[in-house]
Amino acid sequence: MNVKPDEERKTMRMKLKLNSKEYDKLKRCTQESGLRSMSEYIFNSIIATPIIEITDVELAPDKARLKEISDRINSIALQVNQTGNIYPEDMQEIRQGVEEISARLAEYQAKLERFAVTPQTFRAIVDKAHEDVRK
Structure with a gap:
């Protein structure tokens, strides 16, 4: 041709x-x-x-851990809504969960920034x- x-x-x-x-x-x-x-x-x-592919297999452990944290925070929120009480231990657990989520997100951001052009x-x-x- x-x-x-x-x-x-x-x-x-x-x-x-x-x-x-x-x-x-x-x-x-x-x-x-x-x-x-x-x-x-x-x-x-x-x-x-660049095309970045992340598989579900790679994300599975983080997804499971983030689900555990969010489920626990939700259960604390339900308890607070039902009783009107929040305990210092619950606040500490929420803070730790949020810090862990923030740390994992920062790790992902750092990984993505390595691909920045x-x-x-x-x-x-x-x-x-x-x-x-x-x-």
Whole structure:
């Protein structure tokens, strides 16, 4: 099958809705990236974004523990609503549960931040993607 040069690339349009703050950020990022247009920046951002897959097997222990904590906090809340009393031990248990949840969320955030793309990394990924497309 022979492909004529003008048929090699199809142009497709997409709509993107942004508020003014988001638009300003996109504009700034485009300028900082050194790319010619927002379209080029968006395209390259899509190409440069790593796909992270986390399986249920990996999440199962954390999900089970978070469910235990939330179930216990809910049972304390029910007790307080029924009796009108809350005990210092219950408050301590709630604090510990919230702290554990916060710590686990911070761990996940730290893991995700390792995948964050810096402007320098972004530029290198874009250059590599363009090189691959040319081959």
